[in-house]
Amino acid sequence: MASWSPLVIVRGEGNYLFDEQGRRYLDGVSSLWCNVHGHAHPRLDRALRDQLERIAHSTYLGLSHEPGIRLAAALIDVAPRGLTRVFFSDSGSTAVEIALKQSFQYWQLRGKPTKRKFLRLGDAYHGDTLGAVGVGGIELFHRVFGPLLVDSIAVPSPALDHEGAKRTLATALETRSDEIAAFVLEPLVQGAAGMLVHPPGFLKFARDQCSRYGVHLIVDEVATGFGRTGTMFACEHEGVSPDFLCLAKGISGGYLPLAATLATEEIYSAFLGDRGDLKQFFHGHTYTANPLACAVGLESLTLLREHTLANAKSLIEPVREALARVAQLPSVKGVRQCGVMAGIELRSERAFAGVEVCERIRSEGVILRPLGNVVVWMPPLSLRAEDLLLLEQATTAAL
Ligand SMILES: Cc1ncc(COP(=O)(O)O)c(C=O)c1O
Structure with a gap:
């Protein structure tokens, strides 16, 4: 396993990373699913330098600043209809944590304090902070941290049991909506669960059911947001507007830690009052809205x-064709794809099979990171045809 020791990356350029020996690697995981336009992009570098000449950091607690105000307006402009308020933080976990806390406090403020549980999907992953772990479906995490977690009710992943998921969700909402604050899910595809792709229609079904029974819909687009699925947000595929939208990773193009939780005017208005009413949302991080x-x-x-979203769209078909060829390899059990997110499930269920394949892929000049026995393709959305060819060839050679 010597070659699996961490590489020391010294530089990035476009879709490639360079190590201290000067070796070049395609960044096939977008530096953990966040890089959008490639590394050292001249326009992003310039925006950063320009801002640096003004100020690097000033608090967003009780003060504001121009980049924060302008980004909030731009996010509202591209977000699904009805999301008009933005709360910044600094990671995907905090974006989800904030949605959970706001939903919980909203129901208290609206005189429904019994609504304190959350519905979530089987195998869900929403981050590593306690609230996010509580609405996650990773059994190991629940075993270790169980007593510390928020109360959640599991709905089977629709990727594994569509009818069962719809039935469980509908029954829970019909019989227990007075206990449930929100349903939280990743739309279309559960990334960290191993690229589990949902059948079309589940997201819309969830929206309709939550509206019918007065339960918030929290959509976690930390992985799917900013072009990953071929549209700006995955919600657009089913014309869905959630009550909360959680964004991180690609929000800064993959440059710096940043996150946002968008909410509706109705949710925002519940928190309004005189200072002494103590209705405000009690949450704020030091580097919020850096x-x-x-x-x-x-x-x-x-x-x-301008163009990266169009490039992402144009990649979907070539990625599908490349995956179809990879699927023919005898060591591959199956392939799954949603936009420019893909998983290659290995036939081998041996522990570390995925790690070993990614190790060999690395020696072919591509950085990938597996999820169990699923090899993940999550390249920057600026990927070019020759980069995709390298990704396919390295994967094929390793498999
Ligand atoms: C869907 C989803 N939500 C939340 C998170 C947590 O994000 P972060 O690692 O920035 O806390 C992730 C991270 O992979 C994710 O994929």
């Missing part, structure tokens, strides 16, 4: 709209 991160996020959004 101005450098917001400035680069704003430019990243501009680049997405």
Whole structure:
């Protein structure tokens, strides 16, 4: 396993990383699913430098600043209809944590304090902080941290049992909506669960059911947001507007830690009152809405709209064709794809089979990171035809 020791990366350029020996690797995991336009992008670098000349950081607690205000407006502009308020933080976990806390507090403020449980999917992953782990479906995490976690009710993943998922969700909402604050899910595809792709229609079904029974819908687009599925947000595929939208990873183009939790006007209005009413949302991180991160996020959004989103769309079919060829290999059990997110499930269920394959892929000049026995393709959305060819060839050679 010597070659699996961490590489020391010294530089990035476009879709490639360079180690201290000067070796070049395709960044096939987008530096943990966050890089959008490639590394050292001149426009993003310039936006960062320009902001640096003004100010690197000033608090967003009780004060505001131009990059934060401008990015919030730009996010509202591209987000699904009805999401008009933005709460910044700094990771995917905090984006989810904030949605959970706001939903919980909303119901208290609206005189329904019994609504304190959350519905979540089997195998769900929403981050590593306690609230996010509580609405996750990773059995190991629940075993270790169980007593510390928020109360959640599991719905089977629709990727594994669509009818069962719809039935369980509908029954829970019909019989227990007075106990349930929100249903939280990743739309279309559960990334960290191993790229489990949902059948079309589940997201819309969830929206309709939550609206019918007065339960919030929290959509976690930390992985799927900012072009990953071929649209700016995965919600667009089914015309769904959630009550909360959680964003992180690609929000800053993959440059700096930044996250946002978007909410509706109805949710925002519940928190309004005089200072002494203590209705405000009690949550704020030191680096919330860091101005450098917001400035680069704003430019990243501009680049997405100018051309990177179109490039992502144009990649979907070539990725599908490449995966179809990889699926023919005898060591491959199956392939799954949602936009420019893909999983290659190995036939081998041996522990570390995925790690060993990724180790060999690395020696072919591509960085990938497996999820169990699933090899994940999650390249920057700026991927070019020759990069995809390298990704396919390295994967095929390793398999
Ligand atoms: C869907 C989803 N939500 C939340 C998170 C947590 O994000 P972070 O690692 O930035 O806390 C992740 C991370 O992979 C994710 O994929």
